[in-house]
Amino acid sequence: MGFFYELADDFLSLFFPRICHGCGEHLLRNEKLICTECLVAIPRTRYHLSEDNPVARLFWGRCSIERAAAFSYYNRGSRIRKIIHALKYDGVKELGEFLGRIYGTQLMESSFLEGIDYIVPVPLHPARERKRGYNQSAGICSGLSAATGIPVKTDLLKRSAFSATQTKRSRYDRWLNVEGIFTISGKEMLKNKHILLVDDVITTGSTIEACAAELKKVENLKISVAAMAWSPA
Ligand SMILES: [Zn+2]
Numbered sequence: 001m002g003f004f005y006e007l008a009d010d011f012l013s014l015f016f017p018r019i020c021h022g023c024g025e026h027l028l029r030n031e032k033l034i035c036t037e038c039l040v041a042i043p044r045t046r047y048h049l050s051e052d053n054p055v056a057r058l059f060w061g062r063c064s065i066e067r068a069a070a071f072s073y074y075n076r077g078s079r080i081r082k083i084i085h086a087l088k089y090d091g092v093k094e095l096g097e098f099l100g101r102i103y104g105t106q107l108m109e110s111s112f113l114e115g116i117d118y119i120v121p122v123p124l125h126p127a128r129e130r131k132r133g134y135n136q137s138a139g140i141c142s143g144l145s146a147a148t149g150i151p152v153k154t155d156l157l158k159r160s161a162f163s164a165t166q167t168k169r170s171r172y173d174r175w176l177n178v179e180g181i182f183t184i185s186g187k188e189m190l191k192n193k194h195i196l197l198v199d200d201v202i203t204t205g206s207t208i209e210a211c212a213a214e215l216k217k218v219e220n221l222k223i224s225v226a227a228m229a230w231s232p233a
Pocket of ligand 1: 020021022023024025034035036037038039
């Protein structure tokens with residue numbers, strides 16, 4: 001640490017500039033991954049403060065979800081969209097934990113997480129996870145866990161069949177696309193528990209719905225949902 005460390009750090013950043021993943025500007029020495037300006041500018045939904053919110057409403061009449069919320073709005077051209085893109089497609093794995101920690105800290109200021117036993121990431125298809133090298137939602141979960149102390153369980157829910165990329169499908173097509181693709185292992189462990197199911201972006205809610213359809217096989221399991229962003233379909 002100290003002077004020489006900082007000197008080396010400055011020297012390195014001449015060749016490997018540390019860039020904010022939201023705006024592309026250089027990061028200050030005390031900033032990491034996302035600059036302060038972007039962090040402040042991310043439009044937060046604060047949905048965790050109200051039970052009746054657009055993300056919760058997505059699941060009404062479809063599956064039984066206790067509470068649902070998303071950290072931010074996923075607007076076109078927005079900084080959070082660039083950040084999540086970097087997390088999913090540019091291999092910036094550490095953004096997951098970074099964002100999860102911020103959201104976890106915010107959620108701790110409310111009763112949203114009350115009674116949650118485990119944090120569970122929505123699984124990626126194994127082939128996609130191999131290709132990407134990580135599950136971005138699992139990274140978000142570790143950040144949430146670091147901020148809240150609630151343990152993460154990555155091995156309880158598995159994704160089996162392959163599903164094509166979902167971006168341009170209707171809600172019904174997406175439902176057909178994801179129905180029956182998740183399997184639970186560790187049913188006994190989930191009995192009488194309340195889990196927080198975590199995804200990076202929620203659009204139609206059909207992925208969560210498919211998870212919930214499988215999780216219904218567990219006796220008295222409660223499900224709540226959190227995502228980093230909410231993108232109205
Ligand atoms: Zn920035």
